[in-house]
Amino acid sequence: MIAQFSDETGRYFYYTESGQGDVIVRKKEVYDGAVPSGNALMAHNLWHLSIVYDDRSWAERALAMTAGLGQTVMRYPTSFGVWAAMVMRLVQGSPNWRCRDRATGSG
Numbered sequence: 001m002i003a004q005f006s007d008e009t010g011r012y013f014y015y016t017e018s019g020q021g022d023v024i025v026r027k028k029e030v031y032d033g034a035v036p037s038g039n040a041l042m043a044h045n046l047w048h049l050s051i052v053y054d055d056r057s058w059a060e061r062a063l064a065m066t067a068g069l070g071q072t073v074m075r076y077p078t079s080f081g082v083w084a085a086m087v088m089r090l091v092q093g094s095p096n097w098r099c100r101d102r103a104t105g106s107g
Contacts, residue, residue: 003018005018007028011061011064012030012068013028013038013042014026014027015038030069032079032082040080040082046065047059047090062086063090066086069083
């Protein structure tokens with residue numbers, strides 16, 4: 001998913017995959033309107049999954065995505081509600097837990 005939907009900077013995501021030929025312009029949204037932006041949701045997902053699967057690259061990507069909009073989110077929190085929630089999540093911290101391996105019971 002990351003390889004197919006990432007933008008050129010490697011920070012945000014497009015709505016369409018890289019090889020899709022039936023679109024004129026690939027859309028990338030960061031603004032949270034009536035529907036949260038896909039990028040805000042992906043930042044939350046990457047952060048959560050980085051904790052669950054202990055993947056530092058996903059955590060770094062989520063941090064980069066959030067940091068890229070940090071000042072804008074602070075200035076216009078009502079227009080970037082899901083991003084603001086991500087900032088709060090980072091400030092408050094997340095529990096350190098991972099999924100247990102069902103076969104071995106370790107994790």
